[in-house]
Amino acid sequence: EAGVTQSPTHLIKTRGQQVTLRCSPISGHTSVYWYQQALGLGLQFLLWYDEGEERNRGNFPPRFSGRQFPNYSSELNVNALELEDSALYLCASSLGQPRSSYEQYFGPGTRLTVT
Amino acid sequence: AQRVTQPEKLLSVFKGAPVELKCNYSYSGSPELFWYVQYSRQRLQLLLRHISRESIKGFTADLNKGETSFHLKKPFAQEEDSAMYYCALSSPSGYALNFGKGTSLLVTP
Numbered sequence: 001e002a003g004v005t006q007s008p009t010h011l012i013k014t015r016g017q018q019v020t021l022r023c024s025p026i027s028g029h030t031s032v033y034w035y036q037q038a039l040g041l042g043l044q045f046l047l048w049y050d051e052g053e054e055r056n057r058g059n060f061p062p063r064f065s066g067r068q069f070p071n072y073s074s075e076l077n078v079n080a081l082e083l084e085d086s087a088l089y090l091c092a093s094s095l096g097q098p099r100s101s102y103e104q105y106f107g108p109g110t111r112l113t114v115t
Numbered sequence: 116a117q118r119v120t121q122p123e124k125l126l127s128v129f130k131g132a133p134v135e136l137k138c139n140y141s142y143s144g145s146p147e148l149f150w151y152v153q154y155s156r157q158r159l160q161l162l163l164r165h166i167s168r169e170s171i172k173g174f175t176a177d178l179n180k181g182e183t184s185f186h187l188k189k190p191f192a193q194e195e196d197s198a199m200y201y202c203a204l205s206s207p208s209g210y211a212l213n214f215g216k217g218t219s220l221l222v223t224p
Contacts, residue, residue: 003158033211042216043159043201056211090159094210104212106159 002026004107006091012113013081021076021110025093031055032074033094033104034066038087046089049074050096078112086114117142119204121215128192129223136187136218138176138202147205148185149212150176154198162187162200172196192222 005024013019025032034046045058049068057064063079072093078085088111092104118141128134140146150162163171165178165185176187185202199219203212 031210035212035214043212043214045211045213048211058211092159102210103161103164108158 004091004093004105006089006107006110008110009108010111010113012115015081015083015114017081018077018079019081019112021078021089021091021112023074023076023091023093023107025072025074025091026105028095029093029105030072030096031094031102032068032072033092034074034076035090035092036060036087037090037109038084041087043090047076081114083114086112088112117204117213119202119213119215121200121202121218123218124216125219125221127221127223130194131191134189134192134196134220134222136200136202136220138185138187138215140183140185140202140204142183142204146178148176148178149203149205150174150185150187151201151203151212151214152198153201159201192220194222194224196220197222 007022031050033048035043036046037043046060047066048056052068066076068074088109090109091107094102094104120139122137148165151159152162153159174189176185178185199217201217202215
């Protein structure tokens with residue numbers, strides 16, 4: 001069974017630009033989560049989508065946004081990039097509600113560098 | 116506010132020695148707690164969760180609500196246990212995970 005996939009693997013952007021990251025969940029999973037892993041800050045929750053709806057977001061500014069498509073894949077968009085947005089962005093998927101203890105399966109991540 | 120604290124950034128033990136990775140949390144309510152592990156050049160993956168009360172790869176973790184801790188233990192460390200370990204708590208308002216900053220475990224021969 002294919003795991004969670006993310007694209008691209010790496011990218012380099014300039015401050016002020018916009019970026020879109022993509023995630024395909026495991027087949028059958030309806031929930032997709034986005035996390036940011038910045039140096040020194042650990043893994044921080046960004047966004048959670050389930051059944052096409054944004055269910056929760058972490059403590060990030062509105063320039064971080066995303067969506068989930070009917071096939072449950074997801075995009076994370078970051079506008080007006082800042083240097084501190086440089087991080088590894090991880091996507092995870094799980095079975096959907098109602099159980100919070102469903103295991104989350106992580107993708108390999110997208111490494112974003114903002115210069 | 117929820118918080119997960121892993122006080123040790125790095126823990127180095129000898130092969131065969133016992134290992135304990137500490138995790139403390141602050142949470143109002145009944146938490147769901149997890150340990151995730153990331154081996155070198157591999158994805159982050161679930162190691163164990165408190166509700167299943169299982170032992171995975173010789174690791175166990177007991178939820179102590181009185182001490183608000185969920186320490187990960189193994190009686191005899193192996194070199195292949197060297198990895199980054201993250202303690203995580205499930206958010207009550209949505210099922211996202213609140214992670215600690217991680218502990219890097221190094222098991223030396």
